[in-house]
Amino acid sequence: MSEFESPAPELGPGRAPDGPAGDEVIVNIDVNGERVRRLCSASRTLLDFLREDLRLTGSKHGCDVGDCGACTVLVDGVPRLSxxxxxxxxxxxxxxxxxxxxxxxxxxxxxxxHVASQCGYCTPGIILCLSHLYTETPCPDDTAIRRALGSNICRCTGYTKILAAARQVAAANGATHTDEPE
Amino acid sequence: MSDPAERPSWAVYPTHSGEPAEGGVLGRSERKVDGLSRITGAAQFTDDLVLPRMVHGKFVRSTLPHAWIVSIDMSAAMALPGVVGVAIGPELPKRYGVIPVAQDETAMAIGKVRYIGEPIACIAAVDEETAHRAARLVRVEYEPLTPIFTIEDALDPSKPHIHEASRKPSNILRRVFQEYGDVQKGFAEADLVVEDTYEYPGSTHVPLEAHVALACPEGHGKLVLWSSTQNPHYVHRDVAHVLGMREQDIRLIKPTVGAGYGGKCDPFCTDIVAAHLARKLGRPVKIALEREEVFYTHRGRHPARMWLKMGFKKDGSITAVDFKAWAEGGAYASYGVVTSYYLGVFMPLPYTLENYRFESHRLYTNKPPCGPKRGHGAIQPRLALEMHVDRAALALGLDPAAMRTANCIEPDTETCNGLKVTSVGMKECIAAVVEASGYAAKRGKLGPGKGIGLAASAYMCGALHPVYQNELSQSSVQLKVDRSGEVTLFSGTADCGQGSIHMLAALCAERLGIEPDDVRVIEGDTSLTPVDLGSYSSRVTFMAGNACVAAADKVRDKIARAAAVKLGVEVGALVFRGRQVYVDAAPERALTFVDAVWLAEEMFGPIGEVGGYKPHKIGSRFRRQSVGPSPAYSFTAQVAEVGVDVETGVVTIEKIWVAHDCGRAINRRVVEGQIEGCVYMGVGEALYEEQRYRGGLMAVPSLLEYKVPTVHETPEICTFIVETHDPNGPFGAKEAGEGPQLSTVPAIANALHDATGLWFTKPPFTPDVVLAALTTARRRAGSA
Structure with a gap:
């Protein structure tokens, strides 16, 4: 059984059980390779949809206004602030x-x-940003790595270990030089 | 380190200090046992938890800084479909706070508001959006009072009291005055006196996870409360106190915590009101703060005005220090009494000092409360002290590095204010960063707009005396050994990212000769885990680590006795390593750890042991010196290299070299990460971060406006670990989570002087501040 086949959220009073009511819409999207069809409010953010409707809690609420990157997911492979x-x-x-x-x-x-994750709250978003980076640029230099991480705030690590981990992946992908050696 | 035989009695405690890593685990540079669960999003933070019938709470917050509450009209809010309940301040009249002498806070305002953003009421609704909408329908009528916003107003006896019950003449929470030696005589002997004032800004922690609490009523009047806290024990105590419940009827669980840096040390309105509403409504209640609310909740760095006067001999030795500080603390005490002491008590470290006097004030103002932030209270004065040392060195024609080294205290020293210092790696730290950075060759020679600066510092490893007086363990650890060989470790600690789960697993594994992954750590659950006072004052590695080693020693002893019988040797002949117990002289005579556990269980019954730690009594010469003494002290030196754009005032930090004496590194990579995180936070405070206000309104309550460094602003950090093997630390370990932040800002400030010839005494060193100073200096030079 797919993890998404759990019962849909309870419908509120006055809502028809068979279709959208009020500001509700049907969201019909592909999430992690599975088709998901859900009724939800038109104003529901993708983050709340993932976390609350699908119980995918790896994406985090950090600021809720697009400043911190903790909610980053990939849409067609491109980082999006959910x-x-x-x-x-x-x-x-x-x-x-x-x-x-x-x-x-x-x-x-x-x-x-590299212990690049301390509290881990920002890490899922950072992993996804880097995933996009290596897909586009398998062997990024330091400038490209920093650019890819520029919209993700990490308050724990000082980014040092994150950069070290990112450089290691770049090196394994065949990067011959980075402009800031270890 | 001095010879152990020559150590004073207070410096010896049986903790395997300096022993070789028999188990092969200590000192490795390796992954954390809980790393993957955090990286892959599997770790469950409080906000990730959902319960059936759960409702959401949202606070109504004050819009005035200081006012009587005339009325609260919640009728419109309560009429909104989906709203299931409300709570207001008078329902929870008991005052609370971690510091027993300063319990001045209620979960929500009662009768009076004292800062903009203070919780007044809480609405519970079926979803967060409805609760939010309902909260905006609440009408609060106020009668405004004169607000107190500045240090001057807080000291003015003619101004009204923020806490009307206060018997102090003005809005002072605590004044501390201490004097040691003969300060007057010290200044009389000085060849050089340096005197100036400094202003350190307020800043806040910004943990990416906001404060969240989830409460669920159980039958029989009991309650489970999940809280994103650094201090489960204090939350447990205070929630029980405010709700009038027995502590044993509340189970407080700390899920994975998305960092704290001191910002989650207090029991918060989230915890108390979620618990209250859950009981009132008979269903689970979650309260998750929004980012803006976290800025109002605050408990961050106290803005401090400081005056420092120091006397020096020609050789650079310090003859006297006279220090005054005024810390603006916001509307409630939080840990402010401790702050008032921490502002002064660490100044006699790490330089030899006989004559010292300080006076500090922690004041109330109508702003969100300040509290403990990484390097609590010791960050602000360190800027003043380390800049004074550089000023003196330049005035005396001495090399600032050599002057610092020459005046370092030696190991096993008692400072003038009664701090008993055991291991000291200060000189090694200074040497490491000076050499690696090329400090001597670069200082004064980098050319216009470029500079290099050095600073040193010391910090504590937990408080010697517990917050509430008792003779109990400050940390305790329980071990259960399963026949499978899995060791379960129960500890009341709260890993908020700093790596204490791994620290406990590694120390246990080291002692039992197994791998950290063989140890399952269950922490921060008051019904399962024995008490630990919490993640503050850099106490966890030292105290919980010692408790862990004490418990592991007992387990090891039982296993060793059983194995010794089987192998026909004395217990002392055995080695625990590589998941084996073997004879040291004949490694082929071995038992697997699992087999040894079976034998031990046959001999002694089920294997479970407890260990506790409280610092042994090291009585001070000074009766009043109860805040400040620690069982050990860590030391740090840092060099910063900076560039200043003289046209724009933009400061760029090229690189920071940092060396930290952490006693003994348990996992080197985790230690490096703590040091680098400290430097990062220091860089933020030096250049960008400030909790700014317009009147009483927090002016920058979002991550767009409150500037924290991203990867682009964070300099390269070159980290050195200096190991000293403290006689009282677990295997010699001390701390790494806070101390390294102390010297970051002064190293940058000293580098700015090297670059510009100007002393910048008021961080953050933003472009407008730097440019204004450069322009003034240029004008003066032009008119001269």
Whole structure:
């Protein structure tokens, strides 16, 4: 059984059980490789849709206004701030940290090895941003790595270990030089 | 380190200090046992938890800084469909606070508001959006009072009291005055006196996870409360106190915490009101703060005005220090009494000082309460002290690095104010950063707009005396050994990202010769785990670590006795390593750890042990010196290299070299991460971060406006670990989570002087501040 086949959220009073009512819309999207169809408020953010309706809690509430990056998910492979994206406006395939696979495995392993995650609240968003980076640029230099991480706030690490992990992945992908050696 | 035989009695405690890593775990540079769960999003934070029938709470907050509450009209809010209940301040009249002598806070305002953003009421609704909408329908009628916003007003006896019950002449929470030696004589002997004032700004922690609490009523009047806290024990005590419940009827669970840096040390309105509403409504209640609310909740760095006067001999030795500080603390005490002491008590470290006097004031103002932020109270005075040392060195024609090294205290020293210092790696730290950075060759020679600066510092490893007086363990650890070989470790600690789960697993594994991954750590659950006072004052590695080693020693002893019988040797001949117990002289005579556990269980019954730690009594010469003494002290030196754009005033930090004496590194990579995180937070306070107000209104309550450094602003950090093997630390370990932040801002300030010839005494060193100072200096030079 798919993890998404749980019962839909309770419908409020006055709402028809068989279709959208009031400001409700049907969200019909691909999340982590599975088709998801849900009734929800037109104003529901993608972050709340993922966290509350689908119980995918790896994406985090950090600021809810697009300042911190903790809610980052991939839509068709491109990082999106799910806290300022409406669920209803999403058309592409969504990938969250729970949907990470072989492409992200080296990033996750490097983060583990380097202890690039302290409290871990920002980490899922950062992993997804880096996933996008290596897809576009398998062997990024330091400038590209920093640019990819520029919209993700980490308050714990000083980014040092995050950069070290990111450089390790770049090196494993065949990067011959970074402009800031270890 | 001095010879152990020559150590004073207070410096010896049996904690395996300096022993080689028999288990092979200590000192490795490795992954954390809980790393992957956090990286992959599997870790459950409080806000990730959902319960059936759960409702959401949202606070109604004060819009005035200081006012009587005339009326609260909640009728419109309560009429909104989806609203299931409300609570207001008078329902929870008991005052609380971690510091027993300063319990001045209620969960929500009663009769009077004291800062903009103070909770007044809470609405519970079926979803967060409805609660939010309902909260905006609440009408509060106020009768405004004169607000107190400045240090001057807080000291003015003619101004009204923020806390009307206060018997102090003005809005002072605590004044501390201490004097040691003969300060007057010290200044009389000085060849050089340096005197100036400094202003350190307020700043806030910004943990990415906001404060969240989830409460669920159980049958029989009991309650489970999940809280994103650093201090489960204090939350447990205070929630029980305010709700009038027995502590044993509340189970407080700390899920994974998305960092704190001191910002989650207090029991908060979230905890108390969620618990209250859950009981009132008979269903689970979650309260998750929004980012803006976190800025109002605050408990961050106290803005401090400081005056420092220091006397020096020609050789750079310090003859006297006279220090005054006024810390603006906001509307409630929080840990402010402790702040008032921490502002002064660490100044006699790390330089030899006989004559010292300080006077500090912690004041109330009508702003969100300040509290403990990383390096609590010791950050502000360190800027003043380390800048004074550089000023003196330049005036005396001395090398600032050599002058600092020459005046470092030695190991096993008692400072003039009675701090008993055991291990000291200060000189090694200074040497490491000076050499790596090329400080001597670069100082004064980097050219216009470029500079290099050095600073040193010391910090505590937990408070010697507990917050509420008792003779109990300050940390305790319980171990259960399963026949599978899995060791379950129960501890009341609260890992908020700093790595204390791994620290406990590693110390236990080291002692039992297994791997950290063989140890499952269950922490921060008051029904399962023995008490630990919490993650503050850099106490966890030292205190919980010692408790862990004490418990592991007992387990090891039982296993060793059983294994010794089986292998036909004395207990002392055994080595625990590599998941084996073997004879040291004949490693082929070995048992697997699992087999050894079976033998031990056959001999002694089920294997479970407890260990506790409280610092042994090291009585001070000074009766009043109860805040400040610690069982050990960590030391840090830092060099910052900066560039200043003289046209725009923009400061760029090129690189920071940092060396930290952490006693002994348990996991080197985790220690490095703590040091680097400290430097990062210091960089933020030096250049960007300030909790700014317009009147009583927090002016920058979002991450767009409150500037924290991103990867682009964070300099390269070059980290050195200096190990000293403290005689009282677990295997010699001390701390790394706070101390390294103390010297970051002064190193940057000293580098700015090297770059510009100007002393910048008021962080953050923003472009407008730097440019204004450069322009003034240029004008003066032009008119001269």
């Amino acid at each position: 806290c300022i994206t409406l669920a209803v406006e999403v058309e592409g395939a969504v990938r969250t940290i729970e949907g990470c696979g072989p492409a992200e495995a080296p990033i996750i392993a490097a983060f583990d090895t």
